[in-house]
Amino acid sequence: MIEKGDYIVYIDESGDHGLKNIDPNYPIFVxxxxCFKIPEYIDIAVPALQKFKFKYFGHDQIILHETDIRKNKDPFQFLRxxxxxxSNFLSDLSNIIEKTPFIIVxxxxxxSKLKTKYAQPFNPYHLGLRFGLEKLNEVLLRKDQVEKEIYLICEKRGRKEDKDLELEFLRICKKDEQFGYKQTDFEEMTYRLLLADKKSNSSGLQLADLTARPVGLHYLKPSQPNRAYDIINSKIYRYKIFP
Structure with a gap:
């Protein structure tokens, strides 16, 4: 039986992965x-978000989505x-993110650059998954997770997209698979991909959702004030930009 890992990884995105009609205002996919140490996730991240939800909503069935919060959309319209x-709502949420220990890859x-550089560019989501796994592998090797089972959780997006993602994940993790000049042995850990329903009230997925857009805005406008990015900056491990 494979030994369970000490870490759990939640993955979320900002922007869309399509290459046909690229938004000039946000021409990126993030x-x-x-990556959370499981005891810290259980004892710090989950109860902190639960307390936050009860404070502002009176129950814990709210799912925190960065886009809905930013635009004051239901159920966050009361923020208007x-x-x-x-201000208090955003400050409390920022404090949770700041005080919760986790690593961001x-x-x-x-x-736009991808389309310019390659005649037949790869799917941006699949590229992101590959590069993320490469960096994550480095993190977990440093955390003594060799030969342990590590779960990666991301949201479902649709039957076809989910099937394609699962196949790409398996392809990436194959021992004899190589991409470019760099070869990573993904079999040093046993990775498992778990696709969660969008209505899944997962604290980890919600925290991941809150980190993605600040990274994107920092890339597009690095000189512009970005408090959300400043809060997560110390948690970031090896920012990867492609191409």
Whole structure:
């Protein structure tokens, strides 16, 4: 029986992975791999988000989505009613992210550059998964996770997309598979990909969701003030940009 790993990884995205109609205002695709030590996830991350939800909503069935919060969309429309309330809400949420220990492996795919450089560019999501796994592998080797089972959790996106992603994941993890000049032995750990329903009330997926867009905005406008990025910056391990 494979020994269970000491870490759990949650993956979320910002932007879309399509290459046909690229948004000139956000021509990138971002994946963030958020790696938690399991006891810290259980004892710190989960209860902190639960307390936050009960404080502002009176229950814990809310799913925190960065886009909905930013745009004051249901169920966050109450944030429009008071600047102080919105400020306190965002401050409390930022404090949770800041105080929760986890490592972020961010991957930024510049879709415009990708299309310019390659006649037949790879799927940005699949590229992000590969590069993220390469960096994650480095993190877990340093954490003595060799020959342990590590779960990667990401949201479902659709039957075809999910099937393609699962096949790509298996292809990446094959021992004899190589991409470019660099070869990573992904079999040093046993990786498992788990696709969660979008309605899954996962604390890890929600924290991952809150980290992805700040990374993207920092890439696009590095000189622009970005408090959300400043909060997560110390957690980032080897920012990867492609191409």
């Amino acid at each position: 994946l963030t791999f958020c 009613t008071s600047k102080d309330l919105r 961010p991957i930024v795919i510049d879709k």
